[in-house]
Amino acid sequence: MPKHQTTAQQRARQAARGGGKYTQALREATGAAGSAAGGAAPDPGEPGGSRYGGHAFDYEPETDLFRCSSCRVYEVAATADDGSITPCVGMVGFGGDTERVYLLLTANPALPSYYGTALAGVVRETGLGRAPRFSYRDGRMLIETAPSVVDQLARRIDELAFTRETPFGDVPVRAVTGIEHLTAEQGRAVLAENYAAYVADYGEPA
Numbered sequence: 119m120p121k122h123q124t125t126a127q128q129r130a131r132q133a134a135r136g137g138g139k140y141t142q143a144l145r146e147a148t149g150a151a152g153s154a155a156g157g158a159a160p161d162p163g164e165p166g167g168s169r170y171g172g173h174a175f176d177y178e179p180e181t182d183l184f185r186c187s188s189c190r191v192y193e194v195a196a197t198a199d200d201g202s203i204t205p206c207v208g209m210v211g212f213g214g215d216t217e218r219v220y221l222l223l224t225a226n227p228a229l230p231s232y233y234g235t236a237l238a239g240v241v242r243e244t245g246l247g248r249a250p251r252f253s254y255r256d257g258r259m260l261i262e263t264a265p266s267v268v269d270q271l272a273r274r275i276d277e278l279a280f281t282r283e284t285p286f287g288d289v290p291v292r293a294v295t296g297i298e299h300l301t302a303e304q305g306r307a308v309l310a311e312n313y314a315a316y317v318a319d320y321g322e323p324a
């Protein structure tokens with residue numbers, strides 16, 4: 119699957135890599151003052167991507183730079199003058215484990231779908247995994263993690279409960295009703311399927 123970026127985004131990214139401001143470079147490239155930069159779309163068929171040394175660079179509005187959502191390094195810092203990229207060491211807390219496995223979570227149908235955002239937030243806060251873009255579809259959420267911490271993460275997700283208001287008072291409701299362990303290949307296949315479904319419904323993401 120091709121990495122979907124406009125030429126303007128690619129040029130702006132190039133400028134950002136050289137230490138420039140991404141949004142400013144994007145504005146100059148598109149000639150559109152005040153256009154909001156949506157950041158670069160990660161390649162869903164290849165999470166993390168090999169093209170960027172295994173890093174998953176996401177746009178960080180606070181700094182106007184790209185930062186790896188796994189190892190937290192900035193793209194400018196990871197890129198040498200000759201354009202070569204220091205390989206990603208994996209997620210913080212993974213002890214340099216660069217291998218990837220996935221958990222496919224079934225969100226508790228008793229909870230409204232917007233709890234998915236909270237669930238992704240909790241997972242990210244553990245530092246043991248993350249919900250990549252296009253990870254959520256039809257009540258199921260794909261979580262990217264590493265073999266060394268996957269069991270620990272699965273346990274924490276299994277114990278996770280959200281509080282829900284009912285006419286009888288607040289009750290704890292389990293966040294997920296199912297946790298399926300997937301290999302790297304299976305996980306990427308799910309992401310590719312989700313991406314295809316997204317494109318079918320909404321078109322290519324910006």
Ligand SMILES: [Zn+2]
Pocket residue numbers: 172173174186187188189190191205206207208
């Ligand atoms: Zn990285």
